[in-house]
Amino acid sequence: MNYNKFIVFILFLIFLTLNCSQDKILQRATSDYFPLEPGWYWRYTIGNDTSMVQVISDTFAYGHYCVLTNRDFLEEYWIKEKNEIKKLFEKKINRAGSDFILEQHYRLYFELPLILGNSWSEDFCDTIDVLGESIIFQHQIKGSVEAIDSISTPAGDFSDVYKMMLVQNFQQNDSVKSETSYYWLAPDIGVVKKIENDVEQILIEFSSIGSTNNSGYSKSALPPITEEKQPKETQN
Amino acid sequence: MISLIFVSVLSFNLIEVGARIGANTPIGNMERYFTAGALGSVYLAKGFGNNRFILSYENCRLEGAGQPTYNLQLDQISVEYCRSVFSRNNWSLPVYLGFSNIWLKRKLQSLEEKGMVQGADIGLGFLESVKRVKFGIGFFVKSLFEAKGGFLKIENSAYLLSMRVTVGYEL
Numbered sequence: 494m495n496y497n498k499f500i501v502f503i504l505f506l507i508f509l510t511l512n513c514s515q516d517k518i519l520q521r522a523t524s525d526y527f528p529l530e531p532g533w534y535w536r537y538t539i540g541n542d543t544s545m546v547q548v549i550s551d552t553f554a555y556g557h558y559c560v561l562t563n564r565d566f567l568e569e570y571w572i573k574e575k576n577e578i579k580k581l582f583e584k585k586i587n588r589a590g591s592d593f594i595l596e597q598h599y600r601l602y603f604e605l606p607l608i609l610g611n612s613w614s615e616d617f618c619d620t621i622d623v624l625g626e627s628i629i630f631q632h633q634i635k636g637s638v639e640a641i642d643s644i645s646t647p648a649g650d651f652s653d654v655y656k657m658m659l660v661q662n663f664q665q666n667d668s669v670k671s672e673t674s675y676y677w678l679a680p681d682i683g684v685v686k687k688i689e690n691d692v693e694q695i696l697i698e699f700s701s702i703g704s705t706n707n708s709g710y711s712k713s714a715l716p717p718i719t720e721e722k723q724p725k726e727t728q729n
Numbered sequence: 730m731i732s733l734i735f736v737s738v739l740s741f742n743l744i745e746v747g748a749r750i751g752a753n754t755p756i757g758n759m760e761r762y763f764t765a766g767a768l769g770s771v772y773l774a775k776g777f778g779n780n781r782f783i784l785s786y787e788n789c790r791l792e793g794a795g796q797p798t799y800n801l802q803l804d805q806i807s808v809e810y811c812r813s814v815f816s817r818n819n820w821s822l823p824v825y826l827g828f829s830n831i832w833l834k835r836k837l838q839s840l841e842e843k844g845m846v847q848g849a850d851i852g853l854g855f856l857e858s859v860k861r862v863k864f865g866i867g868f869f870v871k872s873l874f875e876a877k878g879g880f881l882k883i884e885n886s887a888y889l890l891s892m893r894v895t896v897g898y899e900l
Contacts, residue, residue, distance in 0.1 A: 517875055517885065518833045518835065518844025518845075518846065519844070519846045519874070519885045519886075520875060520884070520885040521835070522759075522763075522801055522887075523761075523762060523885070523887050574795075575793075575794055575796060576796050576799075606793070606799055606837060608835060608837045608841075608842055609840070609842055610840045
């Protein structure tokens, strides 16, 4: 055995490693792209205004254990499982001063794990009798992982960001509507950018429990939000 | 990979070939996403007294936790240094220190993402020689890490516990 040859071989292996160490697949495999721990909050800029999302608590609503979040003081309910993230969708119609529910259940929002090229679709169709009128309601949600991206925001620069596309198609009798949203999800941060109905939201600040990113805004400055066990209003 | 093995064969002046089977179990931040998976490995080794150098190729597949269609595949080439800390008659207790390049594949049905990370192994084993055949078992902690611009800037890391049963033949 020639020790010099062996040392050359080791150096070759190290050289190979140093030249190929820029990929972040391990980060993508072990990161949470949609954290929902109570205490987290995110603040976004929308034009000249801001929007805030805060995780309030674990709770039980509409027959499921879920996570209650607050988006600009409107409640949202999420279920996070190993292979999917579901959101409570509620659609009502008002007739003669009364609300009639067209849709009220948890729907597939993101399929996990996030892998480039993955896509999913979920359909809902129901016929509801409203004061003698028969209403056919359809709601289709289609999602896909569009790209792995890097993105700069006022809250920081993020790499290995998954760009997601979500298309929602609504049909109520003959009336048809389609909404397309784009989400950029950063590892262990969550949504850092969102385009919904051509309105862009960009993260300017976020905080996990006990830490704050960006300057001048601490958790103690947040408006107090009380925990509510029974849902009052949910916005799709 | 083939060229690496070819270079190693020339460098090692081969005296032992063998195979390993075992299992890797993720711990820490990996535990939430993956469960234990079987591993298979082939190796070439050269000994110098109490010291052995081992070059191995290993394949392992970690199943997704609660997701049967998702898995993480590890293909790695390792160089290990092995030193016997205690020996008596024809058996010994070796400690292992290894360094590896690991090709990762995240697979979800027909979709996959590929990348490469580095790994380091530290372990303790038992090795017994019966004539020219060697039997062994080893317990390892394997770390996977992603470095930026060198080893001094480790950005992400993950850990596996590993157990390997070895059978080798001295040429």
